[in-house]
Amino acid sequence: MRFVSLFLNNRLTITPETLVNDSSLKTVPFSELPPLNPTFQYDEKLQQILYGKQLLFDELPFTVDQIQLHYENGYVKYSPGICKTSNGYLCSRCGNEKSRLFAMFSCFRCKNDNCVYCRNCIMMGRVSECTPLISWSGPEVRWPDENNLFWNGELSIGQQLASQKFADNIGSDGELLIWAVCGAGKTEVLFKGIEKALNLGLHVCIATPRTDVVLELAPRLKAVFPNTKVASYYGGSEERETPAQLVISTMHQLYRFKQAFNIMIVDEVDAFPYSYDKTLQHAVSHAVTPKHFLLYLSATPSRTMKKATQKGTLQCGKIPKRFHGFPLPVPKMVWGGEWKKRLERGKLPAPFLKWLKAQVESGRRAMIFVSSVSVLEKLTELIRKEVDVSVDSVHAEDPFRKEKVIQFRNQDTQLLVTTTILERGVTVPYLDVAVFGADHDVFTESALVQIAGRAGRSKDDHNGKVLLFHYGKSLSMIQALNHIKSMNKEAGL
Amino acid sequence: MSYCLYCHELYSEAWSWEALIGLKQSPLLCQDCERKLVRIKGEICRICGRDFSVFPEQYRQNNCCFDCIRWEYDEEWTGVLKQNRSLYVYNDYMKEMIAKLKYRGDAEIVKAFYPVLSSEFKKISRDAILVPIPLSEERHYERGFNQAELLAVGMKKPVEHLLKRKTHEEKQSKKTREERLSQKENPFEVIDSVKVKDQKVILVDDVYTTGSTLRYAAKVLIEAGAIEISSITLAR
Numbered sequence: 247m248r249f250v251s252l253f254l255n256n257r258l259t260i261t262p263e264t265l266v267n268d269s270s271l272k273t274v275p276f277s278e279l280p281p282l283n284p285t286f287q288y289d290e291k292l293q294q295i296l297y298g299k300q301l302l303f304d305e306l307p308f309t310v311d312q313i314q315l316h317y318e319n320g321y322v323k324y325s326p327g328i329c330k331t332s333n334g335y336l337c338s339r340c341g342n343e344k345s346r347l348f349a350m351f352s353c354f355r356c357k358n359d360n361c362v363y364c365r366n367c368i369m370m371g372r373v374s375e376c377t378p379l380i381s382w383s384g385p386e387v388r389w390p391d392e393n394n395l396f397w398n399g400e401l402s403i404g405q406q407l408a409s410q411k412f413a414d415n416i417g418s419d420g421e422l423l424i425w426a427v428c429g430a431g432k433t434e435v436l437f438k439g440i441e442k443a444l445n446l447g448l449h450v451c452i453a454t455p456r457t458d459v460v461l462e463l464a465p466r467l468k469a470v471f472p473n474t475k476v477a478s479y480y481g482g483s484e485e486r487e488t489p490a491q492l493v494i495s496t497m498h499q500l501y502r503f504k505q506a507f508n509i510m511i512v513d514e515v516d517a518f519p520y521s522y523d524k525t526l527q528h529a530v531s532h533a534v535t536p537k538h539f540l541l542y543l544s545a546t547p548s549r550t551m552k553k554a555t556q557k558g559t560l561q562c563g564k565i566p567k568r569f570h571g572f573p574l575p576v577p578k579m580v581w582g583g584e585w586k587k588r589l590e591r592g593k594l595p596a597p598f599l600k601w602l603k604a605q606v607e608s609g610r611r612a613m614i615f616v617s618s619v620s621v622l623e624k625l626t627e628l629i630r631k632e633v634d635v636s637v638d639s640v641h642a643e644d645p646f647r648k649e650k651v652i653q654f655r656n657q658d659t660q661l662l663v664t665t666t667i668l669e670r671g672v673t674v675p676y677l678d679v680a681v682f683g684a685d686h687d688v689f690t691e692s693a694l695v696q697i698a699g700r701a702g703r704s705k706d707d708h709n710g711k712v713l714l715f716h717y718g719k720s721l722s723m724i725q726a727l728n729h730i731k732s733m734n735k736e737a738g739l
Numbered sequence: 740m741s742y743c744l745y746c747h748e749l750y751s752e753a754w755s756w757e758a759l760i761g762l763k764q765s766p767l768l769c770q771d772c773e774r775k776l777v778r779i780k781g782e783i784c785r786i787c788g789r790d791f792s793v794f795p796e797q798y799r800q801n802n803c804c805f806d807c808i809r810w811e812y813d814e815e816w817t818g819v820l821k822q823n824r825s826l827y828v829y830n831d832y833m834k835e836m837i838a839k840l841k842y843r844g845d846a847e848i849v850k851a852f853y854p855v856l857s858s859e860f861k862k863i864s865r866d867a868i869l870v871p872i873p874l875s876e877e878r879h880y881e882r883g884f885n886q887a888e889l890l891a892v893g894m895k896k897p898v899e900h901l902l903k904r905k906t907h908e909e910k911q912s913k914k915t916r917e918e919r920l921s922q923k924e925n926p927f928e929v930i931d932s933v934k935v936k937d938q939k940v941i942l943v944d945d946v947y948t949t950g951s952t953l954r955y956a957a958k959v960l961i962e963a964g965a966i967e968i969s970s971i972t973l974a975r
Contacts, residue, residue: 351889354879361883372844
């Protein structure tokens with residue numbers, strides 16, 4: 247479809263050509279680009295915002311005629327948001343092809359009664375058949391020449407090896423997995439490679455499944471790369487308009503980029519939703535340049551990935567030891583009886599109650615993981631009846647999730663009951679961990695390894711306890727235990 | 740198995756004889772989403788249809804809430820809006836759904852309410868025409884659709900576009916109650932007064948907040964000769 251720009255109520259808008267009979271209006275064709283006019287004075291701010299991205303008109307702080315002018319001079323390209331395929335539709339932004347995630351509506355913009363739009367990436371603004379995606383086709387952004395690393399911490403031997411492996415690969419294309427136990431200090435492992443890439447003028451991205459990690463990583467990276475342009479991207483971020491050579495982004499925000507990054511670092515590659523969601527994988531492949539280097543980080547790589555490393559198709563750097571040099575706490579399995587039934591009767595299993603009282607007595611903080619929100623509510627209520635310390639609970643849709651985690655970190659809460667949403671990323675010193683009903687299906691091997699990895703994170707308290715209360719050991723529990731033991735063995739501990 | 744229209748999670752429908760023999764339409768939302776929505780039933784305000792079970796006792800007089808008493812007390816507004824009926828309590832979940840519908844533009848969400856809307860319409864009046872609250876041309880372009888119109892279409896009765904907004908103004912949701920109530924000029928005008936004359940009208944909108952939008956719309960319709968104005972909104 248072609249678009250024309252016209253004035254509607256004193257505002258310039260873009261609308262499909264078919265609706266307008268006025269032949270004097272200029273057409274805006276998709277996928278056709280006028281030749282680049284070298285004498286055109288392009289807007290540097292537009293270049294910096296749009297470079298390496300694919301955005302909607304509504305997302306750009308420029309008027310349509312400013313953008314159109316850049317198009318006419320060959321600096322901006324329009325492409326269709328939704329394409330028809332042989333068996334349905336394809337969203338050019340998020341790669342969605344599932345027909346149930348497309349819908350139609352009677353569109354006031356294009357006056358089509360059946361304008362198809364994508365429901366998969368609707369949270370970033372609607373992409374419909376009449377929506378052009380805008381990208382930059384002018385000159386590349388020039389980054390600062392000097393991007394030196396300001397960090398004088400020390401790396402453990404495992405970290406050093408992995409760090410070197412990553413740095414050696416910068417400049418070539420390919421893939422590398424860094425398999426590092428929880429608490430190995432993987433962020434520091436990235437520093438050297440990132441420095442090398444930045445000084446080569448490469449565009450680097452760290453993508454992670456969770457906003458919490460973006461918020462934690464961004465200030466650390468800004469501090470160690472003070473001369474580099476760094477920006478964080480997440481829902482609600484205010485840095486999305488700042489041009490940046492080093493981008494820290496949630497997976498979802500990657501949809502906004504197009505052929506932008508030479509180096510893509512995918513954090514927690516096994517974590518939901520990346521391992522599930524095909525469209526997010528599309529987002530990664532969409533956001534990198536044709537020649538690129540992919541670095542995967544994981545404490546619990548998937549079976550497919552492990553196999554690939556064994557076969558030698560995927561390079562792997564393993565860090566089996568935590569940065570403080572002490573072994574990973576090995577979980578202890580505790581018989582918890584028919585915990586589900588006990589809960590329904592309003593009682594706590596005796597071994598759990600015993601642990602709970604001892605925990606409160608010790609004054610140490612604990613996270614108690616449960617399998618579902620309904621268990622969460624019942625258990626929290628029962629715990630509150632039994633003990634006299636501050637108890638809180640948190641789950642994915644909790645509106646105060648962020649505040650509650652902060653309170654727990656600040657030691658205002660002693661016991662935090664949580665679903666698996668806090669299995670990753672949350673690092674609190676002086677912590678013990680319990681899993682209530684560890685035999686439940688949601689506690690997979692990787693979930694349990696991650697949960698156990700919450701304990702013993704600091705040098706001064708490397709011996710945190712991990713207890714799995716169960717009603718019959720599950721295969722995942724045994725696998726998790728073996729996983730942790732073998733990592734400790736590999737580390738020579 | 741089907742996918743929830745709102746959260747896209749896979750769910751299995753509750754088994755029932757009615758569903759099996761096709762008497763009952765299969766639900767479009769999963770049980771989790773359905774549970775978070777609160778239908779308004781039981782005791783309500785006679786005029787605005789507010790749910791008294793979630794409303795403090797001291798702000799009501801018999802079967803009418805203080806807000807409506809305030810409206811009715813003002814001669815200018817007495818009886819302008821006969822009654823409003825809303826389907827759901829405007830709780831956090833409903834807010835989230837309406838925000839996704841309106842501000843993100845996920846028009847499909849409206850279909851989740853179609854079954855309930857058509858049954859509610861029957862209760863209010865049979866011989867009335869449906870008039871959705873219009874958006875300004877500019878807002879309509881920005882959004883791509885009018886959510887009130889989509890809701891009206893779901894009632895499976897003839898919909899008439901008899902109203903128009905005069906000028907583009909600031910979003911109602913960005914104004915305070917005082918600002919909304921103090922505006923002097925009526926933002927609406929009637930497009931075709933011939934069709935309005937001696938008609939019963941049901942206005943359709945997404946949310947009843949202070950009731951001023953609906954009352955301004957009702958007022959121009961009455962001035963154009965309509966005999967009785969009621970309204971239906973998705974949330975209250």
